[in-house]
Amino acid sequence: MDTIAGFFSFITTPVSWVIVQFHKLYGAIFGPDTGWAWGLSIVSLVILIRICLIPLFVKQIKATRAMQTLQPEMKKIQERYKSDKQRQSEEMMKLYKESGTNPLSSCLPILAQSPFFFALYHVLNGIASNKKVGVIDQQLLDSARDAHIFGAPLAVKFTDSADKVASLSASLTDVRVVTALMIILMSASQFFTQRQLMTKNVDTTVKTPFMQQQKMLMYVFPIMFAVFGINFPVGVLVYWLTTNVWTMGQQMYVIRQNPTPGSKAQAAYLERLQKHITASGKTRGRGQTRAVKAIVAKGRDRNEYERKFINGLNKAGFAAQADGTVIVSETVATTTEDGAPAAAPKRQQPKRQSKSKRQAGTAVSGAKADDASTDTVASGGADAKTSLTKSEEKPQNAPAKGKTAGGTKGGQPGQGTRSKAKSGQRKGQQRPKHPSKK
Numbered sequence: 001m002d003t004i005a006g007f008f009s010f011i012t013t014p015v016s017w018v019i020v021q022f023h024k025l026y027g028a029i030f031g032p033d034t035g036w037a038w039g040l041s042i043v044s045l046v047i048l049i050r051i052c053l054i055p056l057f058v059k060q061i062k063a064t065r066a067m068q069t070l071q072p073e074m075k076k077i078q079e080r081y082k083s084d085k086q087r088q089s090e091e092m093m094k095l096y097k098e099s100g101t102n103p104l105s106s107c108l109p110i111l112a113q114s115p116f117f118f119a120l121y122h123v124l125n126g127i128a129s130n131k132k133v134g135v136i137d138q139q140l141l142d143s144a145r146d147a148h149i150f151g152a153p154l155a156v157k158f159t160d161s162a163d164k165v166a167s168l169s170a171s172l173t174d175v176r177v178v179t180a181l182m183i184i185l186m187s188a189s190q191f192f193t194q195r196q197l198m199t200k201n202v203d204t205t206v207k208t209p210f211m212q213q214q215k216m217l218m219y220v221f222p223i224m225f226a227v228f229g230i231n232f233p234v235g236v237l238v239y240w241l242t243t244n245v246w247t248m249g250q251q252m253y254v255i256r257q258n259p260t261p262g263s264k265a266q267a268a269y270l271e272r273l274q275k276h277i278t279a280s281g282k283t284r285g286r287g288q289t290r291a292v293k294a295i296v297a298k299g300r301d302r303n304e305y306e307r308k309f310i311n312g313l314n315k316a317g318f319a320a321q322a323d324g325t326v327i328v329s330e331t332v333a334t335t336t337e338d339g340a341p342a343a344a345p346k347r348q349q350p351k352r353q354s355k356s357k358r359q360a361g362t363a364v365s366g367a368k369a370d371d372a373s374t375d376t377v378a379s380g381g382a383d384a385k386t387s388l389t390k391s392e393e394k395p396q397n398a399p400a401k402g403k404t405a406g407g408t409k410g411g412q413p414g415q416g417t418r419s420k421a422k423s424g425q426r427k428g429q430q431r432p433k434h435p436s437k438k
Contacts, residue, residue, distance in 0.1 A: 015119040016134025018045055023140070035149040042120070042235055046242040049116050050250075056109050057250065065260055066101040117239065124235040128155030152178035154235040175234075182237040183229035187222035189244040193251055194218040200265040201255045257287055262303045270309040277326050278316045293324030 022041035030036040073095055081088040096102065126133035127144045147154055151174035156165055158179040162172045195218055229237060259265030273288055283289045295306045313320055319329045
């Protein structure tokens with residue numbers, strides 16, 4: 001470890017200078033020789049480094065998602081060129097080049113902060129050895145050696161002897177307890193971060209070897225931190241615990257606001273977004289607008305959660321636009337986002353009445369009909385008699401026997417047909433019968 005720290009000694013001076021500047025700030029508040037002043041200086045150094053690494057973290061997210069989408073193609077290449085490793089590597093590099101993906105991009109944040117980690121280790125090791133490092137002079141060196149965090153000096157390790165711990169005015173029990181708790185918290189935060197990534201932010205529709213590798217790393221990384229942690233000084237444990245907590249919080253934010261398509265986190269995000277749009281009638285912020293725009297642009301390539309989101313907006317009377325905005329639709333959509341007809345609303349059948357109610361209703365309607373017929377006969381009796389008399393009269397100009405109603409002999413055309421109409425038949429010209437029925 002000393003050899004590695006010496007290799008990164010070129011950055012030791014900038015790291016020591018940043019720690020000293022933060023120590024001046026917190027020393028004025030808590031006192032220059034307290035563990036709070038030096039501990040918070042290390043925490044502030046971590047936060048400053050992680051803020052500077054946010055662009056690399058964004059690239060890491062994009063690279064990880066690109067690698068997830070390429071996993072099926074990579075599996076095909078591995079199966080096709082199973083016996084030719086050189087051709088397999090060439091096809092892999094070709095696939096990376098065509099998709100613009102770099103496998104090392106997912107490791108950029110870790111690689112970028114490793115120089116700061118080893119430089120800090122070199123500074124703390126110098127404090128433990130009573131050696132000046134960077135801009136830390138003898139006065140600052142004595143102040144750092146006297147600083148304790150919960151009874152443990154910054155420069156001691158879990159494996160240090162009782163004599164060395166006693167030389168720094170500390171108890172071996174306090175050192176072991178503090179360092180053990182920090183190692184446990186450091187490993188637990190790493191495990192939770194990796195588990196959160198695997199259970200919530202992975203596309204569950206694609207089963208690839210990449211997922212198996214991530215599951216393995218979920219258990220390997222915490223064990224590695226626990227093994228190496230016993231050889232880290234307390235100050236380095238503070239640094240590593242802080243960066244793990246930062247990574248966990250940063251990942252929680254990304255999973256909540258920008259989840260991987262097809263993951264459980266996306267399902268929860270779209271459900272929250274749909275409720276917000278239904279309540280307010282619009283998207284809020286550029287993040288939501290960008291998410292809706294991306295879903296609309298996919299068209300028929302949307303996954304299950306995205307189709308459910310679009311259909312939910314349509315049923316609520318909203319329409320998602322290509323620019324990411326949402327407008328109120330004048331009519332509720334009758335088709336789904338795939339163009340298929342939406343399910344028609346079910347007809348409500350009238351409630352079936354009981355037999356007694358139906359009989360009572362029939363009796364009432366029959367009585368009303370009798371009353372109406374009685375009134376009609378009473379009011380128009382004379383007219384009815386006149387019409388009956390006229391219908392019984394024999395027409396004077398009936399056509400001769402054997403002549404048709406429309407013939408030249410006889411009276412008016414059609415008159416005989418009307419006069420011979422039987423009771424109950426329809427008046428007017430009758431439809432001729434089929435020849436076979438004559």
